[in-house]
Amino acid sequence: MERIYLDSNATTVVDPLVKQAMDPFFCQMYGNPNSLHRFGTETHPAMSIALDRIYDSLGAADEDDIIINGCATEGNNTIFKSVFMDSLAKGKPCHIITSQIEHPSVLHTCQYLEKEQGVQVTYLPVNSDGIVTLDALKEALVPGKTSLVSVMWANNETGLINPVKELAEYTKSQGVLFHTDAVQAVGKIPVSLKEVPADFLTFSAHKFHGPKGVGGLYIRQGASITPLLHGGEQMGKLRAGTVNVPYMVGMGLAIELAVQHTEFYDTEVRRLRDKLEDAILALPDTMIIGDRKFRTPNTILASFKGIEGEAFLWDLNQKGIAASTGSACSSEELEADATFQAMDMDNNLSHTGVRFSLSRFTTEEEIDGAIDTIQKTVHRLRAISSTY
Amino acid sequence: MAKNDLLGGSLWDNYSAKVADRMDNPVYQGEITEAEAEAMNAKLIVADWGAESCGDAVRLYWAVDKDNDKIVKASFKSFGCGTAIASSDMMVELCLGKTVDEAIQITNLDVEKALRDNPDTPAVPPQKMHCSVMAYDVIKQAAAIFKGVEKGILDDDEMVCECARVTLKTIQEVIRINDLTSVEQITDYTKAGAFCKSCIKPGGHEKKKFYLEDILKETRAQMEIEAAQKREVPFAERSTFQKMRMIENFFEAEIKPLLHKDGGDVEILDIKENGADTVVSISYKGACMGCSSALTGTLSFIEQGLKDKVDASISVSVE
Secondary structure (H helix, E strand, O other): OOOEEOEOOOOOOOOHHHHHHHOHHHHOOOOOOOOOOHHHHOOHHHHHHHHHHHHHHHOOOOOOEEEEEOOHHHHHHHHHHHHHHHHHHHOOOOEEEEEOOOOHHHHHHHHHHHHHHOOEEEEEOOOOOOOOOHHHHHHHOOOOOEEEEEOOOEOOOOOEEOOHHHHHHHHHHOOOEEEEEOOOOEOOEOOOOOOOOOOEEEEEHHHHOOOOOOEEEEEOOOOOOOOOOOOOOHHHHOOOOOOOHHHHHHHHHHHHHHHHOHHHHHHHHHHHHHHHHHHHHHOOOEEEOOOHHHEOOOEEEEEEOOOOHHHHHHHHHHOOEEOEOOOOOOOOOOOOOHHHHHOOOOHHHHHOEEEEEOOOOOOHHHHHHHHHHHHHHHHHHHHHOOOO | OOHHHHOOOOOHHHOOHHHHHHHHOOOOEOOOOHHHHHHOOEEEEEEEEEEHHHOEEEEEEEEEEOOOOEEEEEEEEEEOOHHHHHHHHHHHHHHOOOEHHHHHOOOHHHHHHHOOOOOOOOOOOHHHOHHHHHHHHHHHHHHHHHHOOOHHHHOOOOEEEOOOOEEHHHHHHHHHHHOOOOHHHHHHHHOOOOOOOOOOOOOOOOOOOOOHHHHHHHHHHHHHHHHHHHHOOOHHHOOHHHHHHHHHHHHHHHHHHHHHHOOEEEEEEEEEEEOOEEEEEEEEEEOOOOOOOOOOHHHHHHHHHHHHHOOOOEEEEEO
């Protein structure tokens, strides 16, 4: 069976060029980069090139740090726990502002700090467009008290893009640190740390056709962190642990290729996304969450009235199509979709959401095949439905 | 946590082939019209349970033979995930040919068992058990409509874990009898909380009236009060309030249930302290009034019970 992958916000296929670039660092140049001998040092040029590619792709200055780590979850944990440790050391209370629609690696970390460590956390709501606003931030931020503001660049479920530039600028003007989880933005839309004065930014290679298990944490010059992992002297002592050389090399090429494809993404991926979106909207009683002009070019969160999200995924999967849902029945945690709830939408919608996310490898044939299967699925499951 | 908990995620791989097949090709999906039911000399029952906003909703159609109460035709419609649709389909199959009273006996556990490929392997993973509970509830709802009563009358009282069908009373009993101190132990003994986990504590898939954490806490607290009462302060040194409470508890737990069985009842009118003695004034009600043994056998049974289980200083007078 031909398979169609439309779950690229979960993870992406590794670009074959990236895999090729990583290959020599498994069985030939496998030395520990910290070693003095040639096995170690021969890895350095490739690591240096990877670092250049990552810095260039994000518009980072040489004075800034980008720590190569295991994933964006690690980067997010590092920032929040560092800010908490810092306020402990200074003996002052810790106040963190984030949003209601963050990824679990932010939300659950905040909830842990709030419930177990007594940190005060403010969760900003979104407006009716599903976006975090400057007004909401202004209301919550207390100069001299707030320690950190963290708002995701783009949302994983809806693809909705937050105004991080103005949020970061305002936060900085109040003398407060700003972090953004840019996992769903890097490789999909232009991300420039020259434009956005964030102190911290986190990203993950496997969302832009790099390998899983490697990510990065950007730290602007002047901002400092307490490491999450203590140990050796890797990454300027900010993240101990032997550097995963092949994965770092892979991430370097992957981010460069992703940035080179930004234009392609904005035109071709967007065109296919819009084609799929229009086909879904042509079906009766369907809706798409969030205006498409506010979204990353690859993401659709659709609601099909009368069809439970997981049942929809089941039918798609039987036909070889991968999509996803944030709704109740899909996960072991059985929690309702935070994005729907935060957007204050009709409660019924939180169980009918299905997310389709494309990549630059998605083809027109795949989209046509998906449209055909989606139409059949809607027809079959609505015939069974007791609520349609 | 252990090796098997580390990866997670393979939800659908743990479905039986029967569940997958019933999801892909439900046999009993559809509606029954009034006219169809009438043509079969049957009464049409249409029952709804759940709601789209809860993530699960099911509608059950029964055509019930007007002469013998047998379900001669049945079908369903469902808003739910694959296991909800498969469970509904199997539930309908189990209803067919049964009388309404027989159908009420079908539980979600029967539905899940019928969906197994082999008897020892569950048809769905634990977190999906709650989907079959809908199938159980909608049968009760259909039967209630058929009988013209409220569904609550047909429900087992105070069901705490609907997935494993464990009542409040059972849970309180196992805590007491086995001196349980953790929710995990309750789950080991009763299977309550082993499936969708909603009944363990607030914040799960469904809101519940009772949570295992609270039941454990309250039962342990009650057990401690009782133990303290037993080991520490003698009856004579207790406050009047505590004496009253102990006597009342004895009547509620030991006397009234027995009298209720015979249609009788008893009421405590007063409790007086007379020096070192305590006198309990009672009056009989219901079938006990005028019963020949009320002033002889029953009275001495009550008085002896109080002397044995509460304190020897207590006597009883009938008003």
